[in-house]
Amino acid sequence: MNDQTLTPEERAASLKGMGSSRKRVEDVRFTQGKGNYVDDIKLDGMLFGDFVRSPYAHARVKSVNKEAALALPGVIAVLTAEDLSPLGLHWMPTLAGDKQMVLADGKVLFQGQEVAYVVAEDRYIAADAVELVEVDYEELPVLTDPFEALKSDVVLREDLEGQTEGAHGPRKHHNHIFTWEQGDKEATEAILAEADVVAEEMVYYHRTHPCPLETCGCVASMDKVTGKLTLYGTFQAPHAIRTVVSLISGIAEHNIRVISPDIGGGFGNKVGAYAGYVCSVVASIVTGQPVKWVEDRMENLMSTAFARDYWMQGKIAATKDGKITGLWCHTTADHGGFDACADPTKFPAGFMNICTGSYDIPTAYLAVDGVYTNKAPGGVAYRCSFRVTEAAYFIERMIEVLAIKLNMDAAELRRINFIKADQFPYQSALGWEYDSGDYHTAWDKALKAVDYEGLRAEQSQRIEDFKAGKTRKLLGIGLTHFTEIVGAGPVKNCDILGLGMFDSCEIRIHPTGSAIARLGTISQGQGHATTFAQIIASEIGLPADDITLEEGDTDTAPYGLGTYGSRSTPVAGAATAMAARKIRAKAQMIAAYLLEVHDNDVEWDVDRFAVKGAPERFKTMKEIAFAAYNQAIPGLEPGLEAVSYYDPPNMTYPFGAYICVMEIDVDTGEWDVRQFYALDDCGTRINPMIIEGQVHGGVTEALAIAMGQEIAYDEMGNVKTATLMDFFIPTAWETPNYTTDHTVTPSPHHPIGAKGVGESPNVGGVPAFSNAVHDAFRPFGLVQSHMPHDHWRIWKIANGLGMHG
Amino acid sequence: MSKMHVKLTVNGKQVEGLAEPRTLLIHFLREDLKITGPHIGCETSHCGACTVDIDGKSVKSCTTFVAQVNGADVTTVEGLTNDDGSLGVLQEMFREHHGLQCGFCTPGMITRAHRLLQENPNPSEEDIRFGMAGNLCRCTGYQNIVKAISASADMLNAQKEAAE
Secondary structure (H helix, E strand, O other), X not given: OOXXXXXXXXXXXXXXXXXXXXOOOXXXXXXXXXXXXXXXXXXXXXXXXXXXXXXXXXXXXXXXXXXXXXXXXXXXXXXXXXXXXXXXXXXEEOOOOOEEEOOOOOEEOOOOOEXXXXXXXXXXXXXXXXXXXXXXXEEOOOOOOHHHHOOOOOOOOHHHOOOOEEOOEEOOOOOEEEEEEEEOHHHHHHXXXXXXXXXXXXXXXXXXXXXXXXXXXXXXXXXXXXXXXXXXXXXXXXXXXXXXXXXXXXXXXXXXXXXXXXXXOOXXXXXXXXXXXXXXXXXXXXXXXXXXXXXXXXXXXXXOOEEEXXXXXXXXXXXXXXXXXXXXXXXXXXXXXXXXXXXXXXXXXXXXXXXXXXXXXXXXXXXXXXXXXXXXXXXXXXXXXXXXHHXXXXXXXXXXXXXXXXOOOHHHHHHHHEOOHHHOOEEOOOOOEEOOOOHHHHHHHHHHHOXXXXXXXXXXXXXXXXXXXXXXXXXEEEEEEEEOOEOOOOOOOOEEOOEEOOEEEEEEEOOOOOEEEEEOOOOOOOOHHHHHHXXXXXXXXXXXXXXXXXXXXXXXXXXXXXXXXXXXXXXXXXXXXHXXXXXXXXXXXXXXXXXXXXXXXXXXXXXXEEEOOEEEEEEEHHHHHXXXXXXXXOOOOXXXXXXXXXXXXXXXXXXXXXXXXXXEEXXXXXXXXXXXXXXXXXXXXXXXXXXXXXXXXXXXXXXXXXXXXXXXXXXXXXXXXXXXXXXXXXXOOOOOOOXXXXXXXXXXXXXXXXXXXXXXXXXXXXXXXXXXXXXXXXXXXXXXXXXXXXXXXXXXXXXXXXXXX | OOOEEEEEEEOOEEEEEEEOOOOEHHHHHHHHOOOOOOOOOOOOOOOOOOEEEEOOEEEEHHHOEHHHHOOOEXXXXXXXXXXXXXXXXXXHHHHHOOOOOOOOOHHHHXXXXXXXXXXXXXXXXXXXXXXXXXXXOOOOOOHHHHHHHHHHXXXXXXXXXXXX
C-alpha cells in the first residue's frame, strides 16, 4: 500500500466518515430529474384507480349506482364496500387498534371519505367515471367539536355501539375512544391546592397536515402466474406495510414484495395504511393487471393523515420565587371519524408524557381523552416523534404563562427550573429516563449569541415609542428550550401492531474492498445513502464513496420499522454501527492471521489493523477484504458480511434552544421574522451539512404551522383549506434566514452517541414563533391566544387589547 | 375522445404525438414522452414542481394544455445537463450547497432558476426570493436554494467573462 506516508488524520479525512459535510450521493440523480418516484413507475397494461368521495361529513349512504360509470368506454370496474365485503376488506385495522372503512359501509364519517373506487385505462377516463357514479346520501347531524361530541346523542360510530371497552380501556361515551393517564393525579392535585402560585390555561394546538410535495400513491401488481404481489408505494415503513398487507389480504408474506422507491417528502403523511393501497391491491388481483393510484392535492389534504388537534388544559404550580412544583394536563384529542393515529401500540397519545419538557418538575399528571368527530382520521406525527410537538408546545406555553403570573423574565424562569447536567440520567415524573443533556450550557450560549439583554432593552424602548405614538410596530422575543424523545424504540415497550420497533442493517464487503449496505429504514429526503455510508466508513475504514446504500425493497433489505419519529439514526444508525463492528471483529482475526500474530496483538488504526508496537506492520481493510474471499483461514468462514438487528435500550433525548425575534404591525397583523437562532444538541454529528439542512427545513415547517397553516372545518364539516391556495406553505419570499448553532452531548447508550435531529426544528420552532407573538403583546395584557397566528388573528389580538384606538 | 396531432421541440429534440384536446402538458411529457423530471404536486399552479421552460418563459405545465404549446420549444430539467452528461452549473450548485433534500421540487426549482438567471444575471438575495416564490419546497427552508442560485449566478458570470 502506498499510504504509509499519510498521517492517521489524513487517512481518516479521506474516508469522508462521521463529522464530514460530505456532499449527497442522491443529488446527482435528483438534480437531473432522474429520481424514481411512485408516479414515475409505468408498467405494461397498467390501469389507473380513482375515488368517488363523500361531499358530506356525516351521512348515510343509501345507494351507489355504478351503471353510467361502467358504461363509459375504458372503465374496467367500480368497487364499493359490497364488492370488498366478501373478501373481508371493506374495513381495515388501523395502527391505533381501531378499524376503518376502506369504502363507505352504509355511512360516511368525514368529508372526502372514500365511497367507491373506479378502475380505468387511464387517469382521465377514471376521473370522468368518478363523476358518473351516482351516490344517494341522507345527511346526518355533524359533530366537528370534540367537546360537543362527548355530550351529543348523535352516535358517530354505530359499528361500535354498545362496546364499552376499546383498544385502550373503557369508553365513557359513544363518541369517546380512550382515556390515557400517566403520573400521580392525587399528588399533583395536592400540590396545586397548596402552591404559592398556580397558572392555568387552555393551550390549543390546531389541526394541520404534513403535506409533502409528493402526495401518497402506489402501484399494485399481482402476477397471477407466480402468485406474487409487488406493491410500490410512498411507504415510510415498507416492511410493516408488507406484514399488514399479508395479515389483511391473506396473501402469504413471502409472496408480497413491497418497494418504496424515491419518496418526495413524508413528514409522517406516509406512515399509515390508506384505502387507496387496499383498493389498488384488490383491483390488481381482480383484473390481473397493475393498478396505479395517486391522490391529488385536495384528496391529500382532506383524507390522508391530519396532525395535532389537541386541546390541552394545563395547570402549573410554583413557589413564589419561581421553582416549579407540579404540572397537570388534561388533553381532549380530536381523532376524527376513526382512530387511525400512528403511535406505538401502548401509547395511544404518543409520547405526550414528555410534556414536563426540559424542566425538573417533581410531580405531574397527564390525562388524554380521545374523541370521535366528523373529521378525517390520521393523527400522524407531522415531523414529530408521536405527539412530542404537542407536548413541547404545551410546556413552552405554560412556562410563558407562569412567567406572566410571577411577573418574571421567561428566560430566567426556564434557567432556574432546568434539569441540571449532573441529574442525568434523569427520571421524569411522567415515566421517562432522559439519557443525557446539558441545558444550562446550551441556554447560556443561545442567550449570549442573540444578545438577549440587548434585545430586551430594545423591546423596552420600542414599547415606550409605541406608547408615545412613534411606531406601530411591536417587537416580540420568542424563547424555547425543548427536549425531544425520539428513536422509538425499545421492543419492551414500543411496538406497532405487535411488531417490535427495532431496526436493522446488513453490510456486505466485496472482495475488492467496496461494500453494499441495506437498512430497514427508508429515506424521504434525509440523505440516508450519504450519512449511513459515513457511519460505516468511520467504523471499518473503507471510503464512504465506495459504499452503496439500499433501502425500501422488502425482498432485499433486512426487516425494519421504517423512517419516522427521528428513529433512523437512533435505531438503524445504531444497527449500522453494530453490523460494522461485527465486520471489524472478523477483520481483526483475518489481519492477525495474515500478520502471523495473536488476535489481541493487533490494534485498529483508522483504516487498518496494525501490530501493537510495530505500526509499520499492518493490513488495510481493503487487503483484509480480499483475503476474506481468497484465503482459507483456519477457524473462519470465508466472506465478510454482517447483519445487526438493534433493539435500543432507551430512547434518545435531543434538545435545543431556539430564539425568534419578530416584528409585528399592530394595524395589519403582519409579521416579519427579523432573526431566528437555532441551537441544536443532537449528540454526535454525522454530517453537519445535512443537520443544518434538516434544521432549516424543520423550522420552516414550524413557521408554516405557527403562522398560518391549518386544516379548518366549518360547522357542516366542510374542509375550508383543501388546496394550496388556502393551506399555507411559506414561499422563499416570506421564509427568513436562520442561524444554526450546536452543542454536543452524546447519547451514552447509542453506539456512536447520535440522537437524531430531523424533527427537533419543528418541535422547537413552533413554540419559538408562537411565543414571539405572545411576547410582543405581553406588555399590553395578552396571556394566551391560539395558533395559527395569521395576519387576521394577530390583528384580532391587537383589536381585542384596544390597540386600534 | 378524439385526438389531435401535436408537434413540439422538447430539450432540443423534435417530438410529436396524439393527444386529447384536454391533455395537460405535464401528462404529455410524463406519460407519452416519459420525461419524468417535472413532477405533479398540486395541479393548481401553486407548487411549481411541474415548472418547464416554454419559449423562454417559466410555465407551470400542470395547468397548460399540450394543445396550447403546439410548435413551441420546451425545456425541462433533463435539458439542463451538459452535453457530456455532467451536471449543469445550477445542478452542480444545488448539490454543492445542499439545495435539495427529497428532490421532488428540484426539477421545477432548477428549471425556474435557469430562467430567472436569464432574466436577471445578477440577482440580489431579494430578487432570488421573489423570483422563486412560485416554487414551493417543503424540505429545505429555501436558505440553501437561494445560496445555490446565487453561487450559480457568480459562476455563470465568471464563465461568460472568461469566454469574452
